[in-house]
Amino acid sequence: NCQSQGGVLSSVMAPICSKNDIIAEQLGGVKFAEQQHTTFTLDRIQNRCKIVRNVRKKLSRNSAHQAPARSLLRAFLWYSPNPPEGCFSKATFFFIYSIRLPRHSLIFQRIPKTGRAGKQFKRPSIRELDLSEKRRYSREGGAKMLRLPGFIDIHVHMREPGATHKEDWESGSAAALAGGFTMVLAMPNTNPPITDEQTFQQAIQLAQQKARCDFGQYLGAKADNAQSLAPLAVHAAGLKMYLDQTYGPLRLADMRQWMTHFEHWPEDRPIVAHAEQLSLAAVILIAQLYDRPVHLAHVSRAEEIMIIRKAKERGLKVTCEVTPHHLFLSKEDIPRIGLRRSEVKPPLNTKADQQALWENLEVIDCFATDHAPHTLSEKDSPNPPPGFPGLETALPLFLTAVADGKITLADLILRLHTNPKRIFNLPEQPDTWIEVDENQRWVIQAKDTFTRSAWTPFEGRAVQGKIERVVLRGKIVYENGQVFAPPGYGKSIRSFG
Numbered sequence: 206n207c208q209s210q211g212g213v214l215s216s217v218m219a220p221i222c223s224k225n226d227i228i229a230e231q232l233g234g235v236k237f238a239e240q241q242h243t244t245f246t247l248d249r250i251q252n253r254c255k256i257v258r259n260v261r262k263k264l265s266r267n268s269a270h271q272a273p274a275r276s277l278l279r280a281f282l283w284y285s286p287n288p289p290e291g292c293f294s295k296a297t298f299f300f301i302y303s304i305r306l307p308r309h310s311l312i313f314q315r316i317p318k319t320g321r322a323g324k325q326f327k328r329p330s331i332r333e334l335d336l337s338e339k340r341r342y343s344r345e346g347g348a349k350m351l352r353l354p355g356f357i358d359i360h361v362h363m364r365e366p367g368a369t370h371k372e373d374w375e376s377g378s379a380a381a382l383a384g385g386f387t388m389v390l391a392m393p394n395t396n397p398p399i400t401d402e403q404t405f406q407q408a409i410q411l412a413q414q415k416a417r418c419d420f421g422q423y424l425g426a427k428a429d430n431a432q433s434l435a436p437l438a439v440h441a442a443g444l445k446m447y448l449d450q451t452y453g454p455l456r457l458a459d460m461r462q463w464m465t466h467f468e469h470w471p472e473d474r475p476i477v478a479h480a481e482q483l484s485l486a487a488v489i490l491i492a493q494l495y496d497r498p499v500h501l502a503h504v505s506r507a508e509e510i511m512i513i514r515k516a517k518e519r520g521l522k523v524t525c526e527v528t529p530h531h532l533f534l535s536k537e538d539i540p541r542i543g544l545r546r547s548e549v550k551p552p553l554n555t556k557a558d559q560q561a562l563w564e565n566l567e568v569i570d571c572f573a574t575d576h577a578p579h580t581l582s583e584k585d586s587p588n589p590p591p592g593f594p595g596l597e598t599a600l601p602l603f604l605t606a607v608a609d610g611k612i613t614l615a616d617l618i619l620r621l622h623t624n625p626k627r628i629f630n631l632p633e634q635p636d637t638w639i640e641v642d643e644n645q646r647w648v649i650q651a652k653d654t655f656t657r658s659a660w661t662p663f664e665g666r667a668v669q670g671k672i673e674r675v676v677l678r679g680k681i682v683y684e685n686g687q688v689f690a691p692p693g694y695g696k697s698i699r700s701f702g
Contacts, residue, residue: 349644354618355387355637355677357625358596359442360477360502360526360573363389365411367396372578372657374415375692377596379655380576381418382683382690384597385639385672388631388698389418389576390442393425394455400425405437409697416695417688418677419634423477425455428462431469440699443475443500443629448484451550451591460487467495475629477502481551485509489516489523498522500628503575505531505551507561514568524628526571527562529599534662535559542662546584549577550591566612570628572620574599578658594658598649602663604641604670631698636679645671655688 358381364372372380381389391412393399399408405424412420421442424434434444446466447455457463470476477500480488485501489512492499504510504525516523530549535556539547547553562569577592584590603621606612625631649663675683682690 349642350640350673351614351643353385353614353639353641354622355634355639355675356385356600356621357388357390357631358386358574358576358599358621359390359571359625359629360528361389361391361576361596362394362578362592363391363412364578365395365415366407370657371580371583374412374420375417376655376657377576377578378415378417378420378690378695379688380594380596382675382677382688383655383672383686384574385600385641385675386596387418387634387637387639387675387677387682388420389596390421390423390629390698393423393445394447394451398425398427398455399423400427400430400455401433402437405441409440412695413693413697415692417682417690417692418695419698420695421629421631421698426457426462426466427455428457428459431462431465434466435469435471438471438474441474442698443477444470445502446476446478446480446488448478448480448488449550451479460491463488463491464495467491467497472497473630475500479503479550482506482508486512489513489521492523493521496522498524500570501525503528503531503551503573504562504569505554505558507558510561510565510568514565517568524570524624525568526573527569528573528575529595529602530575530593530662532559532562532572533602538662543585545586545589546581546660546662548584548589548591549593563611566616569620570624572599572603572617576656578656580658581660584660593662594654594656594660597654597656598661598663600641600672601647601649601668601670602666604643605668608643608669634678637677639672639676640674641670641672643670645669647671653686 361377361381362372363374363377365374365377378389381387391408393408395408397404399405399422405422408422412422423443423445424437424441426434426444426446438444444466445455446457446463448457448463450456457466467476475498476492478485478488479502485504488499488501499522501509501513501523502525504513504527510525513523513525531551531554534542534553535558536553537556539553574595575592576595578594579590579592600621603612603617607614607617646667646669649661649666649668651659651661651664654661672683673685674681677690677694680690680694682688682694
């Protein structure tokens with residue numbers, strides 16, 4: 206029942222030479238293995254050819270799939286008694302194809318028999334490696350479940366210390382688990398802000414006592430604390446620099462202050478910047494001057510994503526994140542949400558901005574909720590604070606996008622698990638996963654959430670895909686609408702004290 210969504214994604218005809226090659230045999234009953242260095246005998250090559258023929262048959266049963274099946278599912282055997290210098294001796298076996306299908310992609314890569322790769326051979330760029338069929342299973346009673354890794358939200362506001370009527374670690378981490386997030390990284394614009402050793406230690410202690418999921422804590426950059434923060438870097442999730450107006454007193458208005466932090470913050474620790482429009486371009490330049498990476502938070506405009514695209518094309522060390530509300534909401538939703546409740550930083554933008562984010566998905570490294578809870582009375586006040594709650598609505602929105610064919614599960618895993626771990630050097634969470642019913646349709650309602658803010662800009666939105674169970678370090682911490690992890694079960698991602 207697979208349907209082609211866009212046809213050929215990439216077609217590469219070249220030997221692929223690496224010990225980290227992957228055989229992804231996405232066919233019922235065929236196992237796959239990662240990072241193996243395997244010898245292919247002639248018998249095994251013939252067996253792989255049989256697999257391709259079987260795949261061809263399965264995808265060609267429907268006439269709509271005959272053309273891509275014929276043109277793309279091709280196996281190549283290369284026998285050369287005198288292989289090129291630096292290549293492999295004897296037989297070299299490889300498949301070349303990539304078909305974009307909603308939940309079913311087939312990618313075979315060669316595993317070398319002997320030898321070492323020559324410089325002339327490069328690994329092709331393959332956007333999609335979707336092994337979702339291997340993640341599906343049936344529960345008792347016949348319900349189809351999808352198992353995914355525990356997701357990571359690199360941008361949340363837990364409001365503790367100083368504003369626990371909006372959220373604290375106990376309620377916020379419960380919302381995280383209910384939303385499928387087993388690890389969150391908390392921002393420093395609390396009250397007081399987390400800008401020195403004393404406030405950092407206080408924040409970590411509160412999280413250790415109350416957090417139900419694993420956590421990390423950012424440090425906040427001020428005009429005069431660059432040198433004092435550096436020794437704390439090893440314990441922090443990263444350094445957060447507020448370069449545009451935001452919630453709290455941490456804005457750095459002078460670019461000389463930015464430079465001081467780039468000079469003193471350890472090079473192996475991430476810097477995250479709230480930077481919009483001209484500030485975004487400026488901080489990319491300063492990061493280049495110091496030859497170090499910078500991560501750009503909640504990118505929301507077409508001009509910003511295009512600047513980031515150009516920076517990446519030039520090889521600059523830039524990564525970025527986008528929020529669900531900038532992907533799924535725009536200015537056109539403000540009348541429905543309400544003018545005051547729609548207040549958020551960066552603001553909801555035009556449909557054209559929203560479309561630009563979707564069209565440049567490959568530029569976006571991470572999805573992050575920017576979970577920023579405020580109470581309804583605050584949001585409805587004459588001076589509403591900016592921010593939306595987002596931990597419990599993000600994954601259902603993205604799963605709906607998967608069902609609609611806008612993204613794949615591979616896209617989701619890459620941006621909510623793989624890339625966050627890589628960019629922020631996050632530890633493994635053993636025996637940790639989430640289970641979702643990808644077919645269940647339901648309607649988002651704030652009354653069903655754990656966040657203390659008790660509202661959502663997605664109220665009444667129909668979605669497909671529901672989180673049924675979350676397992677953290679081998680323990681069921683969420684199931685069927687109930688959180689079982691006690692306060693204090695969460696662990697810090699960095700050692701401290």
